[in-house]
Amino acid sequence: MTTDKSATLIQASEEPSGTTSEAAGWRTAVASALGLTVGPSVLTVMAFGAFIKPLDREFGWGVSAIGMAASLLSITVMIISPMQGYLVDRYGGRRLILWSSPVFGLSLMAMYFLPDNISVFYLAWALIPVCGLGLWPVAYLRLTAGWFERRLGFALGVANSGIGVGTVLVPLLTAWLIGAFGWRTAFLGLGAVALVAFPVAYFLLAEPNPRKTGVQTNGDTLSVATTRRPFWLILAAFFLLGLVGSSVTVYQIPMLLDAGVSEGVANLVPVALGVALIVARIATGWLLDRFPASLVMGVNLAGGIVAVLLFAAGPNVVTGIIAAALAGLLIGSEFDVLSYLVPRHFGRLSYGKLYGITFSVFQIGGAIAASVVGIVRDTYGSYTPAMLTLAVLCLVCAGLFLSLGPYRYEAAHS
Structure with a gap:
């Protein structure tokens, strides 16, 4: 086992002591909902549209040219989704979430320094979803699924509800931040929101142990x-x-x-x-x-x-x-x-x-x-x-x- 301090930090509290499997499972489902509320599925996809007009006013790139970045975002997600699935199966969802959260938050904050160069803008929106590699839904959903058998559907529904909550709240938050402080500061605010995933994951998420949960981990390759x-x-x-x-x-x-x-x-x-x-x-x-x-x-x-x-x-x-x-x-x-x-x-x-x-x-x-x-x-x-x-x-x-x-x-x- 590695003695690296960062690895020890990430592995800590993976199975909270003094709690039943059911309590740890529901806590993981709720934590997954919170994590998905502030994850890249919401903070990139749902917030993107609010930045189009402010960026066009400042740089004059044109609405259609700015919108191309959304296509790059989708293409990147297509490419990295199987990769994330492989990593989640191999290393576990909690570890990936803890590593990805600060990197993703900082990548959004870095947009504060965006220059008048649309190529840099395109590159940024290709890299941001990569920085959030461990924060896309599969990491949270695999964690939640590992705790449940009979009530699997409801537990996954609780976890997935976070995306719905974010879909409603994040566009409102983004519009308010842009209106009150400008688009650059809005990116700082969204980056700070993304960092919430780290303490949520560290203190609340738990990797399931099949010996305690009774959930079978067998299946097809x-x-x-x-x-x-x-x-x-x-x-x-x-x-x-x-x-x-x-x-x-x-x-x-x-x-x-x-x-x-x-x-x-x-x-x-x-x-x-x-x-x-x-x-x-x-x-x-x-x-x-x-x-x-x-x-x-x-x-x-x-x-x-x-x-x-x-x-x-x-x-x-x-x-x-x-x-x-x-x-x-x-x-x-x-x-x-x-x-x-x-x-x-x-x-x-x-x-x-x-x-x-x-x-x-x-x-x-x-x-x-x-x-x-x-x-x-x-x-x-x-x-x-x-x-x-x-x-x-x-x-x-x-x-x-x-x-x-x-x-x-x-x-x-x-």
Whole structure:
């Protein structure tokens, strides 16, 4: 065992003494929610849009040129997701989180010194997600999953709810920081927020010990999993979910504006999506412990079909709120379902790798949709053709989930 002081610091309190496995498990689930609230899934993706106009005013780079950095961010996440999954399986989630937290926070703070050079800006947004390598969801979800068997779905829902909370709060915080102190200081503030993950991880997260939890860690290797039909069905389903989710989140406000909704009202409608997303995280987790994931996703995808059809029809304020809420229920359920399907169909041996690969495929779908939907709007003068296509894709996606078949690794009975 290494005697390095930093390694000792990170390994300390991995299994808190004086607590039961159940208490440590729920503490880990809540800590994961807190960590994901201030993680890169929120602090990069949800905060990025607020910086576009301030950067354009100061440097004059142009909105579309600045927006290219978001594409670089998505591409980087696609590349590093399988890598993170491998590292989480090999070294454990807690260790990666503790190392990544200060590096990620400092990378955001470094944006305070951004010069008038768009190449440096692009490089920064390619490096920032790498600096947060251990803070993307799979590290937290693998930790949480290791503590639970019978109530696995609900525990994962609690952990995943952190992204929903961050989705609502971080854009508001970012807008306030920019308005009150300027965009440079806003990056310092977001970096400070990111550092919260370190004490949360150090004092609250615990690596599960299978001898104490009774949770089996066996399962398929990655090579074996890729020979099985559910692996490819899940990849295809989450590629389609990436297309649908990205289309709605990116274009919901432009669709409302095209339909004649005022800008002030349109900017408030995404709050309905964010609130529904929080509800969906926890509710989906609870449902997964009681009903097959294919049925849960089938119901949520039916809601997604209604949502995109409402957007296709040209939403007003009321139908726009309904559509955003239904879309939020679908988007909020996606990663609860993924984090549940992996251990149930493939076991926990290669949890990180399988999650990371699927997350990467999901991101590819999202990147494609972000460009294609805009092209369709420019070509036809309307979002309707794209939304009607998404309705069909939701139906196909539901069929993929229903084709998964029974779980191979059922919850152990006490």
